[in-house]
Amino acid sequence: MKRSAVLQGTFLVSGLVLLLACGGSNSPSAEPQPVHDATSQSPTAPIESSEPRPEELGEAVQSATTPQVIGRIARYCGKVNNHQLPGGEWQPDLDCTSGCDVGGLAYCQKFWPQTTSIRQVAVSSKPNNVWTTSGCGAVVDDWDGTDEFECMGQPACGDGFCDVALGETPTSCSSDCGTCGNGICNAGENFAFCPDDCGSTSACGDGTCNNNETFATCPGDCVAPSVLVSTDFPTGVLRFASEEDFNSLFHAIEADGAVTSSLPTGYVSLKSYLAQFPVTSTYDVDQAEYLRDLKTHVVTDDGLRALVNQELQVFAGGKLYQFTDIGLFKVDADKQAWFKTWLAANRQAIDFDPAYKTVPGEVSLGEGQYQVAPGVIRIDTQKEKMAGSDTTPDPVVGRIALYCGKVNNHQAPGGAWLPDPDCSTGCGTGGVAYCRKFWPQATDIRAVPVSSKPNNVWKTAGCGNIIDDWDGNEEYECLGDSATPVVFAASLTAPSPEPLAALAGGQKCGTPPTHYDLHTVGASFNKEVVRAASDNNWRFIFKTRKLNLYLYRSVSIKGKAQRRKKVWPFRIKYWGPADADEIVVGTDNMDLHTNYTVIPHTFGQGPRPNFKGLAKFKLGSMTINLMDIDFRIDLAKGKTITHAHAASLLNSQINSVIGGVYNNIWAQIETQIVGAISPAYLREYAAYAKRVSTYNELTHLRFILGKVEKYRGAGHKNDWVFDWNVKIGAATYKYDMRAGSFFGRARKGCNWYAVRVVVQR
Numbered sequence: 001m002k003r004s005a006v007l008q009g010t011f012l013v014s015g016l017v018l019l020l021a022c023g024g025s026n027s028p029s030a031e032p033q034p035v036h037d038a039t040s041q042s043p044t045a046p047i048e049s050s051e052p053r054p055e056e057l058g059e060a061v062q063s064a065t066t067p068q069v070i071g072r073i074a075r076y077c078g079k080v081n082n083h084q085l086p087g088g089e090w091q092p093d094l095d096c097t098s099g100c101d102v103g104g105l106a107y108c109q110k111f112w113p114q115t116t117s118i119r120q121v122a123v124s125s126k127p128n129n130v131w132t133t134s135g136c137g138a139v140v141d142d143w144d145g146t147d148e149f150e151c152m153g154q155p156a157c158g159d160g161f162c163d164v165a166l167g168e169t170p171t172s173c174s175s176d177c178g179t180c181g182n183g184i185c186n187a188g189e190n191f192a193f194c195p196d197d198c199g200s201t202s203a204c205g206d207g208t209c210n211n212n213e214t215f216a217t218c219p220g221d222c223v224a225p226s227v228l229v230s231t232d233f234p235t236g237v238l239r240f241a242s243e244e245d246f247n248s249l250f251h252a253i254e255a256d257g258a259v260t261s262s263l264p265t266g267y268v269s270l271k272s273y274l275a276q277f278p279v280t281s282t283y284d285v286d287q288a289e290y291l292r293d294l295k296t297h298v299v300t301d302d303g304l305r306a307l308v309n310q311e312l313q314v315f316a317g318g319k320l321y322q323f324t325d326i327g328l329f330k331v332d333a334d335k336q337a338w339f340k341t342w343l344a345a346n347r348q349a350i351d352f353d354p355a356y357k358t359v360p361g362e363v364s365l366g367e368g369q370y371q372v373a374p375g376v377i378r379i380d381t382q383k384e385k386m387a388g389s390d391t392t393p394d395p396v397v398g399r400i401a402l403y404c405g406k407v408n409n410h411q412a413p414g415g416a417w418l419p420d421p422d423c424s425t426g427c428g429t430g431g432v433a434y435c436r437k438f439w440p441q442a443t444d445i446r447a448v449p450v451s452s453k454p455n456n457v458w459k460t461a462g463c464g465n466i467i468d469d470w471d472g473n474e475e476y477e478c479l480g481d482s483a484t485p486v487v488f489a490a491s492l493t494a495p496s497p498e499p500l501a502a503l504a505g506g507q508k509c510g511t512p513p514t515h516y517d518l519h520t521v522g523a524s525f526n527k528e529v530v531r532a533a534s535d536n537n538w539r540f541i542f543k544t545r546k547l548n549l550y551l552y553r554s555v556s557i558k559g560k561a562q563r564r565k566k567v568w569p570f571r572i573k574y575w576g577p578a579d580a581d582e583i584v585v586g587t588d589n590m591d592l593h594t595n596y597t598v599i600p601h602t603f604g605q606g607p608r609p610n611f612k613g614l615a616k617f618k619l620g621s622m623t624i625n626l627m628d629i630d631f632r633i634d635l636a637k638g639k640t641i642t643h644a645h646a647a648s649l650l651n652s653q654i655n656s657v658i659g660g661v662y663n664n665i666w667a668q669i670e671t672q673i674v675g676a677i678s679p680a681y682l683r684e685y686a687a688y689a690k691r692v693s694t695y696n697e698l699t700h701l702r703f704i705l706g707k708v709e710k711y712r713g714a715g716h717k718n719d720w721v722f723d724w725n726v727k728i729g730a731a732t733y734k735y736d737m738r739a740g741s742f743f744g745r746a747r748k749g750c751n752w753y754a755v756r757v758v759v760q761r
Contacts, residue, residue, distance in 0.1 A: 067152035070112045074123070075100035076145040079131040083111050090126055096136035100146055108151035117152045124148060209244045212252040216262045222248060227264045228315070232340060236267055238307055239315040246307065246316040247552060251724055254303040263306070270295060270312065271305035279577050279716050281563055283480070283537075284443045290567035293576040294351060297386040298323050300558070300719065324350050325385050326357055328549060332375035339376055352570050354388020368548060379549055384528070390564050390573040392536065394479035397439040401450070402427040403472040406458040410438050417453055423463035427473060435478035442480035443566050450475045510581070510747050516756035523761055525555065525737045531746075531753035537564045538578060540753040542585070542744035546735055553725035555592060555735050559585045559744035560717040580746040583718040586709035588741040592722060596701045596733035701733070718744075 072084045077100040082090045098107070108115040128142040157173035170181035179186045185198035204218035215224035223241035240246040252259045263269070277292055285293070299305050299312055304323075308314045312323035320331040322343070331339045349356040359378060362370040368380040401409045404427040407419045425434075435442035455469040521527035525546040532539040543558045563578030703722055712718040725732055737759050745754035 067117060067154060069150045070115065070153045071108065071151045072121075072124075072148060073103065073108060073111075073151060074126070074145040074148045075103060076131055076141075076143060079133060079139070079141075080136060081107075082126075082130055082145070090130040092130070092132045092136055096132070097134055099134075103149065108149070112151055112153060114153040115151045116154060119150045119152055121148055121150050209242065209248045212255055213248050214252050214259060214262060215245075215249075216259075217252075225249070225264065227267050233309070233311075233313070235309055235311070237309045237311075237313050237315060238263075238267065240317070242317045246314065250303050250307060250552070253306050254301070254721070254724055257302065257306075260306045268310065269306050270299060270308050270310050271302060273310040274305070279579055281578050283441065283563075283565055285565050285567050285576070287567060287570070290565070290570075290572070290574070290576075291351070293565070293574070294325060294386055296577055297383070298325055300717070301721075323381075325387060326350055326359070326378070327381050328379040329372070330377045330379065335373065335375035338373065342373075342376075352387050352567075352572055354385065354572070357385055381547065381549065386574050386576075387572055389575045390566075392564070392573075394444055394566075394573070396477045397442055397480045398435065398478045399448075399451075400430065400434060400438075400476050400478060401453070401472040402430060402474045403458055403470060406460065406466075406468075407463060408434075409453075409457055409472070412438075417457040419457070419459040419463055423459065424461055426461075430474070430476065432478075435476075435480075439478055439480060442478040443568070444479040444571055446477045446479055448475055448477050510750055510752070512584075513745060513752040513754040516743055516745070516754040519755065519757050520760040521757050522759075523737060525735070525759070527757050529755045529757065531755055533748060533751070533753070538562070538748060539575065540580065540583075540744070540746040540748075540755070542742075542755040542757065544742055544757050546737070553732055553735070554721050555723050555725075555737070556719060556721040557585050557587070557742050557744065558717065558719045559583045559746060561746055561748070562716075577716045579714065579716050580748055582711070582713045583715060583744070583746045584709055584711050585718050585720050585744045586707075586742070587705055588707055588743070590703065590705040590722070590740040590742070591738040592703040592740070593736045593738055594701045594723075594725075594733045595736070 069086060071086065074082045074084070074090065076082075079099065080092045080096055081098045081100065081102065082092055084090045105115060105118055108118050123144045123146075126144050128140050129138070131139055131141050131143070131145075133139055157168060157176055168177055170177045170179050171183075174182065180197055183197060204213060204221055207221060209218070209222035213222050215222040222245050225238045225240045225245065227236045228239050229236045240249075249259070260269075260271075274292060274296060277289075280289065295310070295312060299308060308321075308323060314321050318333045320329075320333075320336050320339070322329040322331065322339075329339065329343075343350075346356075346359075359370065359372050362372045362378060364370055365377070370378045370380070372378050396413060398413065399411045401411070401417065403409075406426065407423055408425050408427065408429065409417045409419055411417045420437075430445075432442060432445050435445055450471045450473070453471050455467050456465070458466055458468050458470070458472075460466055517529065517531060519527065519529050521544055525544050527544045529542050530539055531542075539562050541558075541560050541562060543560075545554075545556050545558065547554045547556070561578045561580035561583065562575040564573065565576040566573045705722075710718060710720045723735075725735070738761070740759040741756065742758075743754065743756045745752055747753075
């Protein structure tokens with residue numbers, strides 16, 4: 001039979017002082033002793049508290065409303081105290097130290113700030129594993145405890161705060177918690193703000209184009225985009241009535257690519273334009289291929305590619321949005337003519353100049369936005385500028401030397417000088433085209449000082465031998481891609497991460513790697529890690545990204561393959577898209593929080609003395625301004641703030657500068673005055689702030705994932721967007737990545753390139 005200590009009777013304690021905690025210990029259990037609080041006469045006798053004195057106001061405010069039980073605390077000398085919600089389980093104090101010498105009203109308020117009194121009750125039966133030693137070490141003990149108390153407080157429902165800890169819900173207390181969550185789609189609720197009660201179809205008819213609605217699925221809320229074709233937009237550009245129409249269609253396309261079929265007939269999007277051209281693995285590219293690679297780099301998301309035209313433009317809400325290699329431009333209607341002229345004048349620098357990354361003279365507006373001119377905003381998309389992204393020097397693949405009247409010579413790195421085998425080409429022929437005669441991979445040429453040569457290298461026409469100690473008139477290095485061209489097997493298209501047959505020899509290869517390059521990222525969640533192939537001409541990039549654009553925000557990871565390229569005639573080197581045999585991205589764990597609270601709510605807080613004006617009074621030879629204080633009589637209980645009292649709170653250092661530091665002590669004075677009028681207010685306000693923080697933490701939208709992978713074979717990129725934070729009116733939310741381990745790996749032939757990024761705060 002279980003032992004039990006039963007203490008009969010009840011007693012009410014008000015205004016108890018929180019004692020210093022002397023936690024439970026690991027020593028053997030002491031015999032239960034009666035607990036004598038300072039306000040009690042006996043552990044068993046029912047004692048009622050007297051009316052609190054004025055100086056005790058707020059410690060235990062009595063009310064005409066009958067208090068209710070909002071929780072229990074139980075003590076067992078030598079063990080950590082336990083507490084319990086009505087109908088809940090017993091839980092040890094999280095500080096793992098508070099023992100049986102800590103209790104009373106203040107201790108109840110530690111868990112339930114609205115506690116106004118306590119009442120001792122009989123010790124209840126408990127499981128034999130509820131008690132813990134100091135440090136919360138587990139023990140098995142069938143003793144039910146030394147004593148037990150009910151924590152009493154005013155009914156929580158109706159206080160303006162949805163207290164989840166007390167079991168308040170939209171069903172049990174709609175006055176505090178609202179109606180979202182009670183299983184009924186009430187008036188004013190819709191899918192956007194109450195998805196638990198309202199199906200996605202309920203958003204249609206709320207007057208806003210949102211929640212994946214389109215003009216095809218909800219014509220009452222969404223307006224179909226039109227296509228504008230003009231001299232400024234010869235290939236056509238989509239025009240949306242509002243940003244919301246754009247956002248919702250974009251979100252719908254991200255969820256289901258088939259939605260693009262609803263776009264106006266004849267409209268040519270960037271996505272359909274790029275689909276005409278395969279990804280190449282060549283080094284030397286022309287200007288047209290460079291610009292296609294640039295557009296692929298600037299607009300990476302398929303949903304956006306379906307809505308912007310091949311010039312990376314779209315209209316929404318009367319504004320022009322122009323994507324570029326230095327960010328997204330948002331242009332008001334009355335500035336579009338100006339912007340067209342400005343863009344034309346700066347377009348070559350934006351597209352081809354590696355040093356042109358910001359607009360000269362622009363003004364920062366914060367959060368990555370810059371004003372280029374009134375009505376023209378540049379939004380930094382936090383991407384690497386593609387132009388000049390490859391900074392590795394071009395390798396020297398050979399040299400050519402010219403001596404007018406003699407046959408040209410050429411030399412491989414480390415080799416001997418050799419005459420042109422046609423025995424006729426002379427100093428009138430040269431340049432990159434001549435370099436390619438011997439080294440087809442040559443892409444550039446660079447003049448260098450004429451080097452010393454043996455006196456028998458030159459030949460006459462027909463390759464007749466001569467002896468001449470002249471080293472030549474001119475000499476050039478031929479620059480280019482010395483690596484063997486990258487070739488990918490067209491057969492590697494099966495969507496399976498299993499080891500695949502090698503390109504030669506019939507051996508199995510491509511086994512997923514066990515080693516990952518480890519990197520860390522902070523709360524910003526913007527990280528880019530590069531794994532280069534041994535020939536340094538191919539690479540795998542893994543990115544974690546938190547994007548903040550005006551139209552939308554998102555959190556995503558991405559893996560992509562790239563190859564070194566060079567564009568003529570600009571001689572700009574860059575990393576452009578290339579294929580991999582397979583790319584995998586994923587996460588081992590993710591805890592992503594937002595500042596978006598799912599359920600609309602309001603908070604109530606206690607009455608605060610109002611400071612309404614200024615009064616002047618004389619203090620010695622100095623005139624002091626004192627705030628005139630208006631306070632509730634029932635709180636003040638007849639107290640007044642006299643000039644003498646105020647004078648004792650003031651000194652000559654109010655709002656002064658001491659040692660170059662501004663010293664404003666009025667905040668301290670105000671705190672003392674408030675405390676003198678209503679001692680309960682500061683404590684109640686602190687409890688209120690804690691409740692608000694707890695509630696927000698419980699109701700914030702968050703995403704938690706375990707071990708998951710997203711596979712793609714025979715492609716150049718693999719994107720995974722965890723959340724498209726699409727703008728609904730002005731209601732975008734921010735992200736906070738609390739924890740996460742993210743990885744990406746790519747296979748080229750039989751070689752894997754793997755990266756892991758871990759969130760470190």
